[in-house]
Amino acid sequence: MHPTVRASALAVTLGLASLGAQAVTLKISCGAVGLEFQLCKEETDAWAQKTGHEVQVINAPNDSNERLALYQQILGSGSDKIDIYQIDVVWPGLLASHLVDLRPYTRGAEKEHFPAIIANNTVGERLLAMPWFTDAGLLFYRKDLLEKYKVAPPTTWDALAAAAKKIQDAERAAGNTRMWGFVWQGRAYEGLSCNATEWLASFGGGAVVEANGKVSVNNANAVKALQTAAGWVGTITPKAVLNYAEEDSRGVFQSGNAVFLRNWPYVWALAHKPDSQIAGKVGVMPLPAGGTGSAGGRSAATLGGWQLSVSKYSKNPAIAADLVNYLVGAAVQKDRAIKASYNPTLPALYKDPDIVKANPFMAELGSTFAAAVSRPSTVTAGQYNQVSNLFWNAVHEVISGKTPAARAVADLDRQLNKLAPAEKWN
Amino acid sequence: MELRDDHPSLKQPTAAATAVPRSRPAGTLQRARRLQAWGLVLPTLAVLAAVAGWPLARTVFFSLTDARLSALGERRFVGLANYLGETGVLADPQWWASVGNTLLFTACSVTLETLLGLGVALLLNQRSRLRTALRAAVLVPWAIPTVVSAKMWSWMLHDPFGVINTFLVASGLVAEPLAWTADPGLSFVTIVLVDVWKTTPFMALLTLAALQMVPRDIYEAAQVDGVPPWRVFVHLTLPLIMPALQVAMVFRALDALRVFDVIYVMTANSRATRSMSVYVREQLIDFQKIGAGSAAATLLFLTIAVITLAWLMATRSRLRELE
Numbered sequence: 001m002h003p004t005v006r007a008s009a010l011a012v013t014l015g016l017a018s019l020g021a022q023a024v025t026l027k028i029s030c031g032a033v034g035l036e037f038q039l040c041k042e043e044t045d046a047w048a049q050k051t052g053h054e055v056q057v058i059n060a061p062n063d064s065n066e067r068l069a070l071y072q073q074i075l076g077s078g079s080d081k082i083d084i085y086q087i088d089v090v091w092p093g094l095l096a097s098h099l100v101d102l103r104p105y106t107r108g109a110e111k112e113h114f115p116a117i118i119a120n121n122t123v124g125e126r127l128l129a130m131p132w133f134t135d136a137g138l139l140f141y142r143k144d145l146l147e148k149y150k151v152a153p154p155t156t157w158d159a160l161a162a163a164a165k166k167i168q169d170a171e172r173a174a175g176n177t178r179m180w181g182f183v184w185q186g187r188a189y190e191g192l193s194c195n196a197t198e199w200l201a202s203f204g205g206g207a208v209v210e211a212n213g214k215v216s217v218n219n220a221n222a223v224k225a226l227q228t229a230a231g232w233v234g235t236i237t238p239k240a241v242l243n244y245a246e247e248d249s250r251g252v253f254q255s256g257n258a259v260f261l262r263n264w265p266y267v268w269a270l271a272h273k274p275d276s277q278i279a280g281k282v283g284v285m286p287l288p289a290g291g292t293g294s295a296g297g298r299s300a301a302t303l304g305g306w307q308l309s310v311s312k313y314s315k316n317p318a319i320a321a322d323l324v325n326y327l328v329g330a331a332v333q334k335d336r337a338i339k340a341s342y343n344p345t346l347p348a349l350y351k352d353p354d355i356v357k358a359n360p361f362m363a364e365l366g367s368t369f370a371a372a373v374s375r376p377s378t379v380t381a382g383q384y385n386q387v388s389n390l391f392w393n394a395v396h397e398v399i400s401g402k403t404p405a406a407r408a409v410a411d412l413d414r415q416l417n418k419l420a421p422a423e424k425w426n
Numbered sequence: 427m428e429l430r431d432d433h434p435s436l437k438q439p440t441a442a443a444t445a446v447p448r449s450r451p452a453g454t455l456q457r458a459r460r461l462q463a464w465g466l467v468l469p470t471l472a473v474l475a476a477v478a479g480w481p482l483a484r485t486v487f488f489s490l491t492d493a494r495l496s497a498l499g500e501r502r503f504v505g506l507a508n509y510l511g512e513t514g515v516l517a518d519p520q521w522w523a524s525v526g527n528t529l530l531f532t533a534c535s536v537t538l539e540t541l542l543g544l545g546v547a548l549l550l551n552q553r554s555r556l557r558t559a560l561r562a563a564v565l566v567p568w569a570i571p572t573v574v575s576a577k578m579w580s581w582m583l584h585d586p587f588g589v590i591n592t593f594l595v596a597s598g599l600v601a602e603p604l605a606w607t608a609d610p611g612l613s614f615v616t617i618v619l620v621d622v623w624k625t626t627p628f629m630a631l632l633t634l635a636a637l638q639m640v641p642r643d644i645y646e647a648a649q650v651d652g653v654p655p656w657r658v659f660v661h662l663t664l665p666l667i668m669p670a671l672q673v674a675m676v677f678r679a680l681d682a683l684r685v686f687d688v689i690y691v692m693t694a695n696s697r698a699t700r701s702m703s704v705y706v707r708e709q710l711i712d713f714q715k716i717g718a719g720s721a722a723a724t725l726l727f728l729t730i731a732v733i734t735l736a737w738l739m740a741t742r743s744r745l746r747e748l749e
Contacts, residue, residue: 063694069711076495097496177602178586186608188696240585243608243693252586382496386713393697400610400698418513 024316025054026323028084031067031306032059033246034266035340043335047326053319063245064088065190068385071095075311083314084324088190089135089305090377090384092121092128100310101126105321109329113345120378121307128309130328131345133336135304136372137198138365140253140261140271143283145171156297157202157228157288160260164236167259181236183249184262186399191245192392193375194302195262199225201300201373203290208391209376209416213423217391218413225290226398226405233399242400254278262287264304268359269341284361286368303372305345337362343369380425390415482727489720496714508721515709515722523697524705525729531618531701532682538622540675543629550630551637561634568627576691579620583607610698617699621688625681629674636670637663672741676734683730702726 030040037059044055060067071085075098087095103110106127110118113131121129139160141153149167154160164181171179185191200206205222209215233239241249246263253261254270256277261267271282291297308327310320326332334349336342338358349355356363377384394412397403403411419425489508493501508514515521550560567575582588583606591603606616640663648658686703693699695708706726710719 065712066694072495072714073711076498094496187694189694238585238603238605240603240605240608242605242610243613243696255586257586382494382714389695389708389712393695397697400608402610402698 023054024319025056026083026316026320027056027058027081028086028323029058029060029071029082030086031062033062034250034270036266039336039340043327043332044323047323051322053323055323058082060086062247063187063189063191065385065388068094068190075313078313080311080313080315083311083316083320085309085311086132087129087307087309089117089120089303089307090375090388092123092307092309093377093381094384095309096123096126096128098312099126099128100312100314100317100321101128102130102310102321102324103127105318106130106325109325112330112348113328114347117305117307117345120374129307130309130324132306132308132328133333133342134345134369135264135266135306135343136301136365136369137194137262137287137304138265138267138301138361138368139285139287140263140267141283141285142167142259142278142281144281145259146283153283153285154288155299157199157290160288161228161232161236164259168236171259178257180238180252180258182232182260182262183237183241183244183252183258185244185246185249186233186237186241186396187243187245187248188392188396189245190388190392192395193388194304196226196229196391196395197302197373197375198262198287198300199229199290202287202297203228204297205290207373207376208412209380209387209425211376211379213379213420213425215413215416215420215423217416218409221290222409223405226395226408228290229395230399230401230405233401242396265341265343265359265361267341268361269339284365286365299368301368301372303374305343380420383419383425386419387416390419485720485723485727487720488716489724491717493716493720494714495710495716498716501717504717508717509725513718515718515725520697520700521702521705521722521725524700524702527614527699528683528685528701528703531614531621531685532679534618535621535625535682536675536678538618539626539629539678540671542622542626543674544633544671546626546630547633547637550634561631564627564630566627567624568631570624572624572687573691575624576620576688579616579623580607580692583616607692610696613693613696613699617689617692620692621682621685624688625678629678632674632677633667633671636667639670640666676737676741679737680730680734683733684726702729 028040028044030037037057041057044057047053048055061070068088068091071087072095074082075085075095085095085099092099103126110127110130114134117131117134118127121127121131145167146153146163149170151163151166152159154163160182168179168181184195186195197207200208200217200222203221203225205219205225206216208217233241238252244252249258249261250263250267250270252258253263253267254276265284268282268284270276272279286299287301289297289299308324310317310324314320328345330344330346330349333342333344333346334352334355337344337349337352337355341359341362343362344350344355350362350366362369375384376387380387390412394403394408398405398408488501490503490505491501492504492508504511506514509516511517546564550557550564554560570578582590585591585603585605585608588603588606590606591600594600595603604612607613644662645658648662653661684703685701686707689699689701689704690707695704695712700708702722703726706719706722709715709722713719
């Protein structure tokens with residue numbers, strides 16, 4: 001084809017594309033934990049008004065492994081039903097073959113985000129997702145109850161257990177029979193992997209699979225960590241926690257029935273809404289450390305957070321990428337941080353006075369977010385889901401009292417090594 | 427003995443033979459009928475082959491490969507490695523645990539719902555003005571989609587917020603709320619009970635239909651002879667409704683062996699309640715292992731087929747004894 005003919009053909013195609021662009025409907029899949037869904041609707045509506053496009057927001061399951069399964073099914077069939085996916089920090093490797101490289105569309109905006117997250121979202125030179133918000137596990141506590149019983153915010157798990165027991169027993173004796181000490185996420189799902197990653201790291205028990213591919217879970221500190229957690233169930237933690245996800249545990253805490261809660265930052269905004277029963281009574285701090293000083297204990301928070309990606313099968317990838325750029329931009333991230341405590345992925349926003357006023361903890365706990373521990377998703381890549389599944393099931397058997405911790409980690413070690421003979425993951 | 431129009435005895439000039447026109451020999455008519463029968467059955471067979479045969483064949487085919495959901499095209503033929511290999515389904519203790527769960531679930535739920543269904547049917551079989559209304563009311567649990575009823579029960583059984591725990595604690599039966607779906611000792615029982623709640627109406631209606639076919643006069647004869655009610659039930663009612671009851675039980679057992687929705691909604695992938703279908707889904711979707719997942723699905727299919735055949739053979743011989 002002659003160059004000028006080709007050029008004019010291209011121009012015509014582009015012209016048609018921009019004509020078509022005026023009536024484009026994009027479909028975005030958002031989470032629905034806390035205020036997520038409502039915010040997503042508001043933000044995409046604002047973009048739609050500005051650009052004249054239409055956006056449909058699709059509700060995804062709350063359990064992240066359920067959501068991953070759904071996404072894998074939709075993407076696996078090459079469907080264009082969803083243009084933009086909200087993906088977890090551990091998924092870029094798993095979904096890489098289905099996502100568009102966003103670098104041509106971002107105009108360098110990725111440089112303003114935390115470099116560690118951008119690195120996490122980049123698979124072999126391809127930027128597969130733009131960070132939307134970042135997460136780290138935090139300990140929420142009832143400031144009023146701790147003051148009432150003159151207990152200091154606990155810095156070790158042992159101190160937490162003692163404080164929880166004391167307050168729980170005293171409150172129950174005072175007639176508050178539904179009171180529990182400590183709630184977290186114990187259902188057999190990805191959230192339990194997040195919780196257990198924190199326990200292991202806080203006791204110096206490793207990261208299940210280390211960065212060099214070596215399975216490290218079979219060690220005395222990991223056993224100690226799991227035994228500690230199993231000891232909570234039935235004493236300071238209701239047995240039902242074995243089937244709790246994020247929102248179940250927040251429900252117990254926010255209805256005033258728990259002293260401590262391990263959860264993600266989004267709880268802050270909800271706990272302080274005017275209709276919350278615990279508004280003004282909540283404190284937040286880093287999670288406790290394992291052991292007592294000499295045993296190598298430290299406070300550890302699992303790195304979480306969500307990104308936005310564009311599907312390779314989308315009919316309008318450029319317009320979809322434009323919406324992604326808008327959503328991860330400073331204006332929207334600031335709004336989300338103030339309204340719903342979603343931690344920005346733009347370091348500059350942490351100095352924003354409005355954000356600091358709404359979420360004092362974001363500035364105070366900066367080191368927690370900076371030092372958050374990752375789940376072994378990078379090294380295990382396509383097998384991460386299997387690794388995490390084996391891990392959460394092993395942990396679930398320990399905390400439900402069916403298997404002793406030492407045997408569970410030995411079994412897990414054997415199963416993981418079978419999954420990756422000679423420490424080779426793919 | 428069956429009478430067929432090509433039977434030698436019919437070759438004599440009888441009424442049947444003369445009915446056949448002389449110009450068309452008996453064989454032609456038979457062929458025409460056979461063709462017509464095939465013509466009528468063929469569309470059904472084609473639909474069956476398309477919606478059941480093809481997926482089944484494809485599943486068996488995939489079970490012999492190492493295909494992954496993320497890249498279905500790149501697959502290698504691996505023979506029976508997905509079944510018998512070191513990491514094959516048959517070597518996985520989790521598979522056998524899920525087989526055990528499924529069989530236990532089937533045995534418990536089918537037994538309970540058959541007994542309860544029979545009880546409800548006997549009550550509904552009493553002549554009463556309310557019967558029609560009751561018959562409709564009994565169907566309600568069966569009419570609710572399983573996902574909805576399972577979610578509904580999850581909320582009713584929820585540990586701090588559920589209505590059932592509230593009643594139990596208020597009445598002093600338990601000291602603190604029970605974790606129905608979380609406690610590994612309780613979650614299996616909970617799932618069986620929810621399934622029984624849902625499927626008892628099905629058993630009750632099928633049993634009721636069988637009960638209404640039992641001729642009234644034998645009851646009158648029994649009454650005249652002064653036979654006690656329990657003996658009437660054991661020696662008259664039960665044998666007469668047994669064939670229908672057994673068919674209903676086969677239906678339920680087939681359903682229970684591939685149970686998925688109620689378990690998945692209430693306890694997700696928890697090992698304590700994982701059924702074969704949940705295991706298959708986990709392999710196929712969560713782990714993306716189309717090969718291993720298809721192998722497990724094929725084994726699930728074979729398990730159900732073998733159990734059904736064994737059941738049919740066992741009940742058929744017993745039915746013959748009864749006759």
